Structures are given as structure tokens and as C-alpha cells.
Amino acid sequence: MDVFEADEQADECELMPAALSERIRERAYALGFDLVRITSAAPLPRAEAALKTRIAAGFFEGMDWLTPERAEVSSDPRALLPTARSVIALGVFYLTDAPRDLSAPSEPHGRVSAYAWGDDYHEVIRRKLDALAAFVRELASPGDEKSIVFCDTGRMVDRAVAERAGLGWYGKNTNILTKGWGSWVFLAELVTSLDLAADAPLAANCGQCEVCLHACPTNAFVAPYVLDARRCISYLTIEHRGAIPLELRPLIGAHIFGCDICQQVCPVNLVAERRLRASGRLGAGDRLEFRPRAAVGSSPELIPLLKLDDAGFRERFSHSPIKRAKRRGLLRNVCIALGNLGDPVAIPALIEALGDPEPLVRGHAAWALGRLGGAEARAALAATLANDAEPSVCAEAQHALAMLDGA
Numbered sequence: 001m002d003v004f005e006a007d008e009q010a011d012e013c014e015l016m017p018a019a020l021s022e023r024i025r026e027r028a029y030a031l032g033f034d035l036v037r038i039t040s041a042a043p044l045p046r047a048e049a050a051l052k053t054r055i056a057a058g059f060f061e062g063m064d065w066l067t068p069e070r071a072e073v074s075s076d077p078r079a080l081l082p083t084a085r086s087v088i089a090l091g092v093f094y095l096t097d098a099p100r101d102l103s104a105p106s107e108p109h110g111r112v113s114a115y116a117w118g119d120d121y122h123e124v125i126r127r128k129l130d131a132l133a134a135f136v137r138e139l140a141s142p143g144d145e146k147s148i149v150f151c152d153t154g155r156m157v158d159r160a161v162a163e164r165a166g167l168g169w170y171g172k173n174t175n176i177l178t179k180g181w182g183s184w185v186f187l188a189e190l191v192t193s194l195d196l197a198a199d200a201p202l203a204a205n206c207g208q209c210e211v212c213l214h215a216c217p218t219n220a221f222v223a224p225y226v227l228d229a230r231r232c233i234s235y236l237t238i239e240h241r242g243a244i245p246l247e248l249r250p251l252i253g254a255h256i257f258g259c260d261i262c263q264q265v266c267p268v269n270l271v272a273e274r275r276l277r278a279s280g281r282l283g284a285g286d287r288l289e290f291r292p293r294a295a296v297g298s299s300p301e302l303i304p305l306l307k308l309d310d311a312g313f314r315e316r317f318s319h320s321p322i323k324r325a326k327r328r329g330l331l332r333n334v335c336i337a338l339g340n341l342g343d344p345v346a347i348p349a350l351i352e353a354l355g356d357p358e359p360l361v362r363g364h365a366a367w368a369l370g371r372l373g374g375a376e377a378r379a380a381l382a383a384t385l386a387n388d389a390e391p392s393v394c395a396e397a398q399h400a401l402a403m404l405d406g407a
């Protein structure tokens with residue numbers, strides 16, 4: 001079961017809902033949550049309908065765990081905790097002031113989205129959630145209190161809960177925007193059988209703005225609030241396991257893990273960032289766990305990544321969200337970024353990658369060589385076409401040679 005914890009105790013809590021809510025709120029802030037709101041445990045029918053419609057339209061193809069059954073469970077807090085009466089919606093701000101600037105680096109560098117610069121947020125937030133759950137347990141009379149905690153991987157629609165609790169509002173890019181922190185917040189929940197005082201949803205919305213919809217390089221928004229995940233760079237570089245569709249590769253640019261473009265252009269975020277920078281909240285010393293790990297960085301050098309073996313990958317990315325892409329997925333992305341960056345300095349490393357044990361990596365190295373060109377690349381591709389035993393790699397080499405011929 002992909003919930004973090006299920007606790008049991010008994011009896012009614014003696015505090016009134018409002019007083020109880022205040023004590024929980026205070027403790028949650030003290031534990032390092034930046035946003036704490038409360039909603040009821042009633043079902044979330046719009047989320048269920050939206051999920052089902054989008055699954056049926058194929059927008060989540062490749063994320064096989066997102067099924068209509070899961071849509072039903074994750075849109076109804078009582079499906080997992082029948083005695084649930086309230087949901088505590090939580091937010092943790094994660095942006096730091098690490099540089100994203102890739103201009104004129106000496107070697108090719110890639111882009112990692114801000115949520116993955118530091119420690120794995122699932123682990124960081126899990127510790128906070130466990131502490132909050134223990135506090136909630138203490139508040140209840142023994143024997144009756146039950147709670148379950150969620151963050152991202154649990155069967156709960158994090159954003160729909162956050163919206164109803166008034167933690168933030170839906171942006172047209174489908175992210176939850178918040179007052180003060182923008183959309184740079186992770187979302188989590190504690191579902192409890194305690195009766196707490198619910199907060200009201202916010203009245204805010206995006207108005208006439210559509211900046212994010214037009215900024216998306218892969219044109220992944222079908223309409224405001226509707227994302228075709230199959231085209232989203234975040235899906236392609238993190239969740240997608242196979243070859244990346246040829247027509248989308250040039251649009252991925254230097255992104256090797258996730259994408260922040262539709263958040264970076266958002267005026268609500270820009271205002272929040274300006275305010276936070278002015279008050280020192282983006283500066284050194286704050287949010288240490290989300291600052292770039294030495295082994296990851298916000299824009300790592302790409303050629304050394306291409307040389308990682310399984311053990312090297314595990315060592316470099318343990319406790320980092322990047323481990324989710326697995327070695328073959330990350331190296332596939334690195335090949336695409338090198339092909340897009342167009343720096344011939346990558347040619348020897350890409351030729352070496354034509355001998356990688358993973359066909360997925362060999363195939364994408366071939367594609368990148370087709371983009372970079374030159375006599376060395378051409379000879380290596382011809383050798384791959386003649387000698388590689390894997391048909392998918394030969395097809396990539398053939399396509400790369402055709403690119404070189406201008407076909």
C-alpha cells in the first residue's frame with residue numbers, strides 16, 4: 001500500500017474543532033510546513049471525472065498505475081480511511097537561489113528542474129508528516145484516532161485537496177499557485193478521523209493570463225487546465241521508460257530531468273520570487289535540504305554523466321529524486337541534450353555510448369551523433385548500423401545517417 005502510515009487510537013477528542021485545528025496548524029508550521037489548511041473528507045468529484053476523462057483520452061499513456069479505479073480511490077479520502085472526517089492540506093516551499101544560467105559554460109551542461117536539485121522531497125516531507133501524525137495522535141483520546149499521510153506517491157489527488165482547502169488555486173498550467181510562495185511548493189496531506197474546522201477555498205484565479213500555455217516548448221497544453229502528459233518534458237524525461245518520440249526530441253532542449261518552464265514564466269511566481277529574494281528567503285542558509293546537492297547541481301556537466309555505470313549512478317543519485325529516471329532513462333536524456341546543444345566536444349563520448357550495454361542509450365547516442373554530424377560521427381554510425389544486433393538501435397543509426405544526408 002502506497003500510504004506512509006496508518007495509526008489507530010480511540011475515543012472522541014475533547015477539544016473543540018476550532019481549537020484543535022489551531023493546535024495542529026501551529027505544530028505543522030513549527031515542523032517546517034509553509035502552508036497549512038484544512039478541508040473536509042468529502043469526495044472530490046471534479047478530480048475523479050477529470051482523471052477518468054484524461055485517462056480515456058490517452059493523456060496519461062505510459063503511466064499505467066493511473067487507472068480509473070485509482071481515480072475513484074484517490075478522489076475519496078474515505079476510500080482509504082472510512083472514518084475520515086478531515087484532511088489537513090500541507091505545502092512545503094522548495095525553490096532556492098541556485099543559478100540556472102547555462103550561458104557560455106566551458107563544457108555542455110544540462111537542466112534539472114528545481115524540485116530535484118536537493119534531497120528527495122518524499123523523504124524530507126515524510127519525516128515532517130510522521131512527526132505531525134504523532135502529534136495528531138497525542139491530541140486524540142486513546143483508541144479512536146486514525147490518520148493516513150500522503151505526499152505525491154500516495155493515492156490522493158494532492159492538488160484538488162489543496163484547492164478545496166484554500167491552500168492555493170489552480171493555475172492554467174495545472175499547478176497549484178499559492179499566495180506568497182507561488183507554485184514552488186510540494187503538496188502533502190494528513191487524512192484524519194478528527195473533526196476539524198475547515199478553511200474556505202480561495203477566490204483567486206489566473207484571470208486573462210495565458211503566458212504559460214504559450215511558453216510550453218512541446219505544446220503540451222490541450223486547453224487551459226488540461227495537460228497531455230505524453231508531450232510534457234517532465235513526463236518524457238522522468239516517467240517515460242522507452243524511446244522518446246523523434247519529433248519531440250529537438251523540443252526538449254537541454255532538459256535532462258523535469259521541466260520548469262511553465263512555472264518560470266508565471267507572473268505569480270515572478271512576484272513571489274522577487275518578494276522572497278528581498279526578504280532573504282531564497283538566500284544561502286535557508287531550505288538547506290533543497291539546495292543543489294554537490295553530486296547533482298542545478299545544471300550538471302553532461303559528458304561525465306554519459307560515463308556513469310550502474311554503481312556510479314546509484315552512488316551519485318541515492319536520496320535524490322533523479323534516481324527515479326534510472327540510469328538508462330537519464331543517459332537517454334543526456335544524449336538528447338547533447339544532440340540539441342550541438343557542441344562537437346561531445347562526439348567522442350557519444351561514440352563511446354554507442355557501445356553502452358543499454359540499447360536505449362545506444363539508440364539515443366546515435367540520434368545525437370546524427371544531429372552533431374562530422375566524419376567521425378558518420379563512420380561510427382555506419383559501424384553501428386552494420387554491427388549492432390539490436391534492431392531498434394540499427395533503426396536509430398539509419399535515421400541518424402539519413403539526418404546527416406539531409407533526408
Ligand code: B12
Binds near residue numbers: 048154174187188
Ligand atoms: C501524474 C503527475 C504528473 C504527470 C501529469 C501532470 C498533470 N498535470 O496531470 C507529469 C509527469 C507530467 C507531472 C509533471 C509535473 N509535476 Co506532477 N504529479 C503527478 C501526480 C502524481 C498526479 C497528478 C494528477 O492526478 N493529475 C491528474 C489531473 C486530472 O489532475 P489535475 O491537473 O490536478 O486536474 C484538475 C484540473 O484540471 C482542474 N480543472 C479542470 N478544469 C478546470 C477549470 C477551471 C476553471 C479550474 C480552476 C480548474 C480546472 O480540475 C482537475 C481536478 O481537480 C501528482 C501527485 C498527486 N498524488 O496528486 C504530482 C504533482 C501534481 N506534480 C507536481 C510537480 C511539482 C510536477 C512538475 C512541476 C515537476 C517538474 N518540474 O518537472 C511537473 C509540472 C507539469 C505540469 N504543468 O503539470 C506537484 C505539483 C505541486 C503544485 N504546486 O501544484 C504534485 C502535486 C506532487 C506533489 N505532491 O508535490 N506530474
Ligand code: SF4
Binds near residue numbers: 173219232259
Ligand atoms: S513542464 Fe515544461 S513541457 Fe511540461 S507543460 Fe510545463 S512547460 Fe510544457
Ligand code: SF4
Binds near residue numbers: 206212
Ligand atoms: S502563467 Fe498566467 S495563466 Fe499560467 S499559471 Fe501563471 S498566472 Fe496562470
